[in-house]
Amino acid sequence: MRQALGSQLRITPDVENVFVCLICFKFFSESDPDEISLEHVPPDSVGGKVRTITCKVCNSESGSKLDNHLALKLEHEDIFAERSSGPLQAHASIDGIRLPIDFYKEDNNFSIVIPNNDKWQQKCRSQIDAFTEKVVSGKFEINVEYKLHSSKRANAAILRSAYLWAFSVFGYGVLINPHFPVIRGQIHNPEENILSSQGYGFLSGGIPDELLGVNLIKSPREARSLLVVLDVTSELGTKTRYGVMLPGPSLPGPMIYDWLESHQEEPINYQLEHIPEFDFLDAPMAFQMLWNELTATN
Numbered sequence: 001m002r003q004a005l006g007s008q009l010r011i012t013p014d015v016e017n018v019f020v021c022l023i024c025f026k027f028f029s030e031s032d033p034d035e036i037s038l039e040h041v042p043p044d045s046v047g048g049k050v051r052t053i054t055c056k057v058c059n060s061e062s063g064s065k066l067d068n069h070l071a072l073k074l075e076h077e078d079i080f081a082e083r084s085s086g087p088l089q090a091h092a093s094i095d096g097i098r099l100p101i102d103f104y105k106e107d108n109n110f111s112i113v114i115p116n117n118d119k120w121q122q123k124c125r126s127q128i129d130a131f132t133e134k135v136v137s138g139k140f141e142i143n144v145e146y147k148l149h150s151s152k153r154a155n156a157a158i159l160r161s162a163y164l165w166a167f168s169v170f171g172y173g174v175l176i177n178p179h180f181p182v183i184r185g186q187i188h189n190p191e192e193n194i195l196s197s198q199g200y201g202f203l204s205g206g207i208p209d210e211l212l213g214v215n216l217i218k219s220p221r222e223a224r225s226l227l228v229v230l231d232v233t234s235e236l237g238t239k240t241r242y243g244v245m246l247p248g249p250s251l252p253g254p255m256i257y258d259w260l261e262s263h264q265e266e267p268i269n270y271q272l273e274h275i276p277e278f279d280f281l282d283a284p285m286a287f288q289m290l291w292n293e294l295t296a297t298n
């Protein structure tokens with residue numbers, strides 16, 4: 001067979017020094033350095049470190065469409081759990097007079113402060129005076145608006161980080177996985193419910209430090225997957241740990257998310273294997289070999 005095909009087959013890779021963006025799958029060569037950027041995993045705004053590269057377009061799109069929702073989510077959690085009194089950047093309006101304000105929450109009380117910015121205060125003097133007059137009169141109805149985050153976009157930022165982290169450890173070999181297009185589909189369409197459950201298979205709480213990074217879940221069988229454990233940090237320094245499941249190349253594949261969704265309430269005894277931070281980039285089949293080893297046992 002091999003002999004018969006031998007003369008027609010070229011199995012030596014014929015591309016060199018090519019970089020493929022893991023998010024959009026566009027190819028870039030060494031002559032396009034301006035189109036490639038260093039990528040923080042998790043995002044820079046929540047305390048991540050540079051772990052890989054993506055194309056500039058995908059990197060900046062993620063910043064504005066996903067990462068800022070994650071940072072905002074963490075900020076809101078700090079304020080509403082009263083770990084922080086604020087301020088939250090907001091707008092307040094009374095009778096149509098609308099001003100940017102700092103919003104504070106403490107001991108179930110809310111307060112608003114007009115930011116002390118001389119230039120701005122001078123420019124909007126009459127508005128500020130009218131606003132203050134209403135407040136002093138004691139008869140007013142105040143409306144406070146602050147920028148909401150989208151939980152789905154914040155979750156997609158976490159999912160994207162887990163996916164890029166796995167790549168940073170295993171290299172392109174990790175992409176030989178028929179279930180990863182679904183993951184990329186969810187990242188590209190954060191508001192759609194492509195993966196079952198809004199949790200995307202996050203495991204939270206009680207994950208020990210030793211598991212930070214990439215792990216394989218060996219059992220239960222229904223949960224066999226990659227588990228990427230990562231920390232995100234709010235501006236205030238509150239750390240939240242996520243364990244994100246990513247499907248392996250064979251079964252149960254994305255069914256892990258359905259399984260997890262129906263087992264959210266019960267304690268699960270996971271058997272895990274931690275993958276050390278080893279440079280697998282020169283061993284493109286390392287991930288497949290580890291996965292096969294894992295799934296060969298019962």
Ligand SMILES: [Zn+2]
Nearest residue numbers: 021024055058
């Ligand atoms: Zn890209």
